[in-house]
Amino acid sequence: MTLSSTNFTFVSRLVRQEASIILEPGKEYLVEGRLLTLARKAGAQNVDEYLQQVQSRPDPIANHMIVDALTTNETSWFRDREPFQALTDTVLPNLVTNRANHRGLRIWSAACSSGQEPYSIAMLLEDAIPAGWRYEIMASDISSEMIKRAETGEFSQVEMNRGLPAQLLVRHFERHGASWRIAPSLRRSVTFRRLNLSTPIPSHQPFDVIFLRNVLIYFDVSTKRSVLHNVSQLLRPDGWLFLGAAETTIGIDERFERVPAGRASAYRLRTPAPLSAVGKG
Amino acid sequence: MRVILVDDSRAMRMILRRIVGQLGFEIMEAEDGQAALEAVTNSENVPDLALIDWNMPRMNGLELVCALRDDPRTRDMTLVMVTTEGEQSQIVRALAAGAHEYVIKPFTSDSMVEKLALLGLVPNEAENAQTGA
Numbered sequence: 001m002t003l004s005s006t007n008f009t010f011v012s013r014l015v016r017q018e019a020s021i022i023l024e025p026g027k028e029y030l031v032e033g034r035l036l037t038l039a040r041k042a043g044a045q046n047v048d049e050y051l052q053q054v055q056s057r058p059d060p061i062a063n064h065m066i067v068d069a070l071t072t073n074e075t076s077w078f079r080d081r082e083p084f085q086a087l088t089d090t091v092l093p094n095l096v097t098n099r100a101n102h103r104g105l106r107i108w109s110a111a112c113s114s115g116q117e118p119y120s121i122a123m124l125l126e127d128a129i130p131a132g133w134r135y136e137i138m139a140s141d142i143s144s145e146m147i148k149r150a151e152t153g154e155f156s157q158v159e160m161n162r163g164l165p166a167q168l169l170v171r172h173f174e175r176h177g178a179s180w181r182i183a184p185s186l187r188r189s190v191t192f193r194r195l196n197l198s199t200p201i202p203s204h205q206p207f208d209v210i211f212l213r214n215v216l217i218y219f220d221v222s223t224k225r226s227v228l229h230n231v232s233q234l235l236r237p238d239g240w241l242f243l244g245a246a247e248t249t250i251g252i253d254e255r256f257e258r259v260p261a262g263r264a265s266a267y268r269l270r271t272p273a274p275l276s277a278v279g280k281g
Numbered sequence: 282m283r284v285i286l287v288d289d290s291r292a293m294r295m296i297l298r299r300i301v302g303q304l305g306f307e308i309m310e311a312e313d314g315q316a317a318l319e320a321v322t323n324s325e326n327v328p329d330l331a332l333i334d335w336n337m338p339r340m341n342g343l344e345l346v347c348a349l350r351d352d353p354r355t356r357d358m359t360l361v362m363v364t365t366e367g368e369q370s371q372i373v374r375a376l377a378a379g380a381h382e383y384v385i386k387p388f389t390s391d392s393m394v395e396k397l398a399l400l401g402l403v404p405n406e407a408e409n410a411q412t413g414a
Contacts, residue, residue, distance in 0.1 A: 076391075076392075076395060081398070081399075157367060157385050157387075158387065158388070158389065158392070160385070161384055161385060161388045161389070161392035161396070162389075162391070162392045162395060163392070163395040163396070163399065165382070165399055166372055166375075166376055166380075166382050166383035167376065169372065169383075170369055170372050170373050170376065173369075174369065175367075175368065175369050
């Protein structure tokens, strides 16, 4: 059964308004697939019937659940590998030199989904940062459901199979019934927050590294610009930004420049031109 | 690249064959550890990779891992356990015996490709095509 155009329009407006995400016609299958579980839980025969119920009895909680269902994505451990390799081989040696007095690092995983990205970073830092250093990881997502899940630090067997080396599994996880639970020390190293990246972000201490991967692809250009503006306010002047492989700041926010980082690319804030150079030429 | 699929379940070998076949591997099969050991040691071209079940008649997967590690001709093979045995102590035993990776059934095609990619056995293009990246 195909979703009616009225219901598709309702969902695409809602998701655009609440999460700045563009759902173009042709994505009806995605809406149906993502909302089927909610429809069944609500006792509806199908997604169309469920969306009719929601529109006839406006309810902010139901709207929130729809946005959640459409903004959460499958993920894996050390997803795409290269950015994590770049973090170990290029970024950390640079920061360890630059922060030698402070001996601390702050990292933000800006669309953490069910938590694999921030916990992957934590596992990597456990091995890679020098003794006596501290690190803090903030992990955020627009979906409160995902934040709740990620905070538990529990993962199913199917999730554990997605890209996690067996050596790290036995070292950092414990069996907990049918699932696996991350070690308490790693769990404590990550702080979770619900954040909408396209709206002004509450002030935080700036970060040394920001992972903002596979987020910009969902937004139109003006929203991408707002998100990058918000992110730039929270990145240290000599910090590093990682985007997804299909994403870039080029043509959107010229304050960033793309730099090679191992086999990956990262983005850094351009050094401001010296005052004497301004206006020349 | 050559792979040997070692599992007493024909259905499981079929599933694995489909996954590694799409990655371009040449495929050998064996239905238990003993048959795998004979096939590998009698082969002119030792496989690069073995995907090994744990519970099999005659010789189990853990015994096969030990035998392949002990033989200079097969010592450099990459060994991946693919099993329903999911206790932490069993994973530790398999890694200590010489397995490089461990996949607990049930698994998805994507997760198997990701594991093989971790081991450097999948060209990037093939990985992206499989996982839809």
